[in-house]
Amino acid sequence: MTDSTTSAPGPLVGWIGTGRMGVAMAQRVARAGVDLTAWNRTLSKAEPLKRDGAAVCETIAGLRGKDVVLTMVSTPADLEQVLLGEGGLLTDPGNLPGIVVDCSTVSTESSAAMRVACEERGVGFLAAPVSGNGKVVRAGALSIVVSGPKETYDKVAHLLRHIGRSVTYVGEGDLARLVKIAHNLMLGVVTQTLAEITVLAEKGGVPRHAFLEFLNNSVMGSAFTRYKSPAFVNLDYTPTFTPILLRKDFDLGLAAARRLDVPMPVTALTAQLVQASVGSGRTEEDFSILLDLQAAASGMTLKPENVVVDDGLGAAAGKDAL
CATH class of the missing domain: 1.10.1040.10 (N-(1-d-carboxylethyl)-l-norvaline Dehydrogenase; domain 2)
Structure with missing residues (x-):
């Protein structure tokens, strides 16, 4: 008989982008006990997360197949590159993540294009830009605004609450942008x-x-x-x-x-x-x-x-x- 008190394992989570903001956000996820693996173009910027229990991978391919992958990059071009560029997260049809949550500040048009790319591959996509900086993140005072399918949001809201004090869902599509x-x-x-x-x-x-x-x-x-x-x-x-x-x-x-x-x-x-x-x-x-x-x-x-x-x-x- 299965022990009814045994909790189901949490989601396997990937993280792309560990700059000033990204590393502080990923740190909060890792310290919350989430199974987290991170990647950054400059690998050394992701290494500090190991102290918080996270793993670090050398290529984005190491994040394919995760339940959820969060991205925190600087520009629309960076977002397109990590998702669809050579070796990108979505470039292996047989090994895809379940949900992509993008926390970057990019244009509505860029966000919509990445949403379509995810949907064509059966991958959920949420736009989840944030308000704050590294110090605000570390103080637990970050604010996050999210848009996309409500059922997808409901699956990851608990993860986002590890990062931000305030998580606000505003509707479908790319309204969060x-x-x-x-x-x-x-x-x-x-x-x-x-x-x-x-x-x-x-x-x-x-x-x-x-x-x-x-x-x-x-x-x-x-x-x-x-x-x-x-x-x-x-x-x-x-x-x-x-x-x-x-x-x-x-x-x-x-x-x-x-x-x-x-x-x-x-x-x-x-x-x-x-x-x-x-x-x-x-x-x-x-x-x-x-x-x-x-x-x-x-x-x-x-x-x-x-x-x-x-x-x-x-x-x-x-x-x-x-």
Whole structure:
């Protein structure tokens, strides 16, 4: 007689892409006890996951046949390459994964093309882009938006909850891509606005840390403004999201606006300022350099204030990080 208390084995999970974001996300899955195997083009970037109980494979072929494979790559071209390129995940008809969950930020058109490729092979596909960065992931504060067949989502929702504090299903197809692009448009607009008002206050004689402390504790403060405050106060532009990546999302967002006939004048203006940040040549720094560009346009040269500022993630990181 079978022991009714014996639980069924969990899914076999593969992971493609262990950059700054991907490795932190995969780490949470591995530390949750999931049977995880990871691959990355630069293998050494996946090696740290071994400490968390994950396996690492040298080729994508090692992930074929997994129940679920999650992807976290930089561009639509990267996504197409790892799925359909030479040696890609979907290139062996006799050995395919059950479900592909793509967490990258790519265009709706690219996502739809990969969805069709999966469906033609009998593989489920979910678009599951995320909001946050490596530190947010480690603090257990990542947000995930998902679209695709509801029955497919129901099969993997528990895995996604290992990664994100918030997992929101928004419907069929590639609606999650539009949600994430809209999110990143607001990311840029809010950061530019924050830069403008911070420079205004400082030029009027208010220290940046004092202004941002007031703002963050008011009804206008948010998790995001608090999170960006240390960078603004101390001019620490260690990259979490670069101007080039933000420009890509503005291009995608404005293209969607044209397609849907939605006027976005504030977004269009911010896009030009994001382009100016790329044109400055500081493409390897965080997009928070919008603050420096705003200061320069205001006749100011900012200096670090060297003040300890709470980013709102410290307590969460200590409590919840896996």
